[in-house]
Amino acid sequence: MKLADKRILVTGGGSGIGLALAEALVARGGRVAICGRNADKLQAAARRVTSLLTAVCDVRRPEDVAALDRTLQEAWGGIDLLVNNAGVADAYSVRHAPQWLAQAETEIETNLSGPLRVINQFLPQLLTRPEAAIVNVTSGLALAPSPATPGYSAAKAALHAFTRVLRRQLRDTPVRVFEAQPPMVDTPMVADSRVRKMAPSAVADAIVRGLERNRLEIPIGEVRWLPFGLRVAPGIVDFVMERHPFPLAEVEQRTLSARGGGRQ
Numbered sequence: 001m002k003l004a005d006k007r008i009l010v011t012g013g014g015s016g017i018g019l020a021l022a023e024a025l026v027a028r029g030g031r032v033a034i035c036g037r038n039a040d041k042l043q044a045a046a047r048r049v050t051s052l053l054t055a056v057c058d059v060r061r062p063e064d065v066a067a068l069d070r071t072l073q074e075a076w077g078g079i080d081l082l083v084n085n086a087g088v089a090d091a092y093s094v095r096h097a098p099q100w101l102a103q104a105e106t107e108i109e110t111n112l113s114g115p116l117r118v119i120n121q122f123l124p125q126l127l128t129r130p131e132a133a134i135v136n137v138t139s140g141l142a143l144a145p146s147p148a149t150p151g152y153s154a155a156k157a158a159l160h161a162f163t164r165v166l167r168r169q170l171r172d173t174p175v176r177v178f179e180a181q182p183p184m185v186d187t188p189m190v191a192d193s194r195v196r197k198m199a200p201s202a203v204a205d206a207i208v209r210g211l212e213r214n215r216l217e218i219p220i221g222e223v224r225w226l227p228f229g230l231r232v233a234p235g236i237v238d239f240v241m242e243r244h245p246f247p248l249a250e251v252e253q254r255t256l257s258a259r260g261g262g263r264q
Contacts, residue, residue, distance in 0.1 A: 001176065001211050001214055003029060004028060007033075007080045008025050008031065008083065009081070011035050011083065012036055013033075013054075013085065017137065017203050017204060019048075019049075019200070020199075021204040022052060023048075023201075025208065031076065033054070033075070034052055035057035036057065036086065042055075055067075059086050059115070060117075066121060069122065078122075078125040080129050081132065081133045084135065084136045085137045087110060087152075088111065090149070090151070091246050091251045092151075094150055100151075104151030107155050108151060111152060112156075115159060131174055132176070134166070134175060136162075136163045136178070136179050137179075137180045139152075139153075139182060140219075140223035141156050141157075142159065142181065143226045143227065144237050160179065179217055181217070181218065181219045182198065183198050184198065185198050185199075186198065186200065203221075
């Protein structure tokens with residue numbers, strides 16, 4: 001896929017993978033807009049990459065997504081490429097956290113319903129382009145869930161399934177549907193994790209290369225080995241995920257400490 005002159009929207013683009021990907025796409029000649037909930041982060045990103053178009057948008061809010069569409073229609077006449085990257089994650093124990101359901105609902109609303117909402121808004125215009133694409137950024141945890149992050153793992157697994165279905169439904173249209181599956185990435189979201197983390201810029205470069213080579217599935221780093229590991233040694237994968245991104249025992253103890261040591 002050619003990225004030069006494409007009009008591109010990256011959600012969750014104020015920091016982390018989103019900002020690194022925006023930078024990489026601008027370097028390829030794309031016109032890039034980023035959105036997110038934090039206006040300060042968006043302003044800092046615009047100072048770093050002066051050509052970026054920025055807009056405050058919470059993908060959980062239909063009115064925000066509709067307003068974002070209007071902004072991009074006025075600025076560019078719409079978009080050619082949508083990157084669903086916005087996400088939130090938390091580590092908690094369903095057994096011990098009294099508010100675990102609220103946490104999971106927030107993660108599902110942001111990481112699953114949010115991308116679907118954005119796709120619903122922008123798909124009609126993407127279908128009119130001679131060449132267009134949707135890129136859903138999921139995770140290695142979509143394939144091998146982490147016991148420490150139940151809501152995030154569930155949301156990303158569901159987005160992985162939806163992406164595969166959408167790709168089949170749109171196969172006779174100009175819209176290609178890509179999925180990027182990063183490993184653990186060095187962002188503030190997992191700053192306390194002691195596992196190996198990949199730089200956002202390296203993840204962004206891998207995604208851009210995958211788009212340019214029309215690789216609809218883009219597993220990145222150690223995620224490339226997950227399907228093989230799940231086939232030949234699922235027990236070993238489960239053992240590794242028990243400690244990824246945080247050991248489950250540590251998450252449970254942290255939850256208990258926050259509750260004053262009590263148990264449900």
